[in-house]
Amino acid sequence: MYRSDVHTHSDASPDGHDAPAALAAAAIDCGLNALCVTDHCECNGFFPGDHMPDYLYYNDTRYDEGMAEAAEAVKGRLTLLRGVEIAQGHERPEIYREILASHRFDFVLASLHNLRGLPDFYYIDDYRSEACCNELLARYVSELFETARLPGYDSFAHIGYPVRYMRYKYGFNVSMDPFTDALEPLLRYLAENGKALELNVSGLRNPERITFPSLSVLKLFRAVGGEMVTVGTDAHRSRDIGSHIDDGYELLRQAGFGYHTVFVDRKPVLHRL
Ligand SMILES: [Zn+2]
Ligand SMILES: [Zn+2]
Numbered sequence: 689m690y691r692s693d694v695h696t697h698s699d700a701s702p703d704g705h706d707a708p709a710a711l712a713a714a715a716i717d718c719g720l721n722a723l724c725v726t727d728h729c730e731c732n733g734f735f736p737g738d739h740m741p742d743y744l745y746y747n748d749t750r751y752d753e754g755m756a757e758a759a760e761a762v763k764g765r766l767t768l769l770r771g772v773e774i775a776q777g778h779e780r781p782e783i784y785r786e787i788l789a790s791h792r793f794d795f796v797l798a799s800l801h802n803l804r805g806l807p808d809f810y811y812i813d814d815y816r817s818e819a820c821c822n823e824l825l826a827r828y829v830s831e832l833f834e835t836a837r838l839p840g841y842d843s844f845a846h847i848g849y850p851v852r853y854m855r856y857k858y859g860f861n862v863s864m865d866p867f868t869d870a871l872e873p874l875l876r877y878l879a880e881n882g883k884a885l886e887l888n889v890s891g892l893r894n895p896e897r898i899t900f901p902s903l904s905v906l907k908l909f910r911a912v913g914g915e916m917v918t919v920g921t922d923a924h925r926s927r928d929i930g931s932h933i934d935d936g937y938e939l940l941r942q943a944g945f946g947y948h949t950v951f952v953d954r955k956p957v958l959h960r961l
Contacts, residue, residue: 689937690959692722692950693930694771694795695845695888695920700727700751705925708751708758708768716766718930722950724795725758726771726920727751729787731780732802744783746772748791769952771795773845778834779804788840795918795951797886799845800835803827809850821854821862829870836874836883842951843884843918846900847871856894868904875905876912884916884949884956885909887939890923892932899939906943916949916956937961 696711697704708725715723729746759768770793777784777798788796801808803824815821828850836844848864855862864871878885888900901909906917919936923929940948940961947958 689961690721691933692720693921693923693933694724694918694950695726695773695797695886696723696923696929697727698725698754700747700754701924702728702745703924708754709761710926711929712758712762712766712768714926714929716762720766720930722767722769723929724769724771725755726773726795726797729772729774730776731774731783732776746787769794771797773797773799774841775799775801777838778831781838784838794953796841797843797845798835798838798841800832801849803831809853815854815858815860818860818862821860822866825850825862825864825867829867833874836877842954843886844878845886846888846922847905848900848902852891855896864902864905868908871905872908872912875909875914879909879912879914884918885914887917887919887936888922889919889932889936890921892935893928903939903943906939910944917945918949
């Protein structure tokens, strides 16, 4: 079957470690047909103090150079796709629109890493209690809606992202389960507007083995008419490329999907599972 990893980060992301050529070599090694490199563009400044203006993190120069080098190296052995993970577009919609209008992408992932006025969930170090976590998750669901209503993206990334840090780093026993009903209108909106949902399998590399979103949310997306799901590892280093992709495809089958989706030149291509 056609296998691909369509959420990955190179060293054009501040938290990425390897050049696109190294990611592409790893993708070939694990037998993938396609790799999409989706480096971070943080519309509201995810990494203040970096050399970028503090309202934006996006290193497109490094990305373009790295991708050109990788394309030369793979020479037809791998479909190498240009992507972006564009985050907090709801906070700076004018920047969001400008980035999309001024770059050529195969695939655009929309995501949310922080709430208005707060740092990235990764950097919050005072979650304090389960009640506090659940309060933040309720706000997260509401800002997800704002992000989803932005125009011009293809797939909606990693629903449940904050849980990663609340559980892994601070040990709070929280999940998105209590918010499944609240997510239904969002999933319906994605389905009705031709958007894909991302299944992010990064959590399968952790002993807790959770996915973003969970199987129950995938099933709900299917139930409200969702057809397109993109599957990515969110690898930030070459050794994680393709990791647990097949487990992701199996989850899609369990949720009732017959295909996974890869975007090429911003158009969905469905591949049988
Ligand atoms: Zn992300
Ligand atoms: Zn990512």
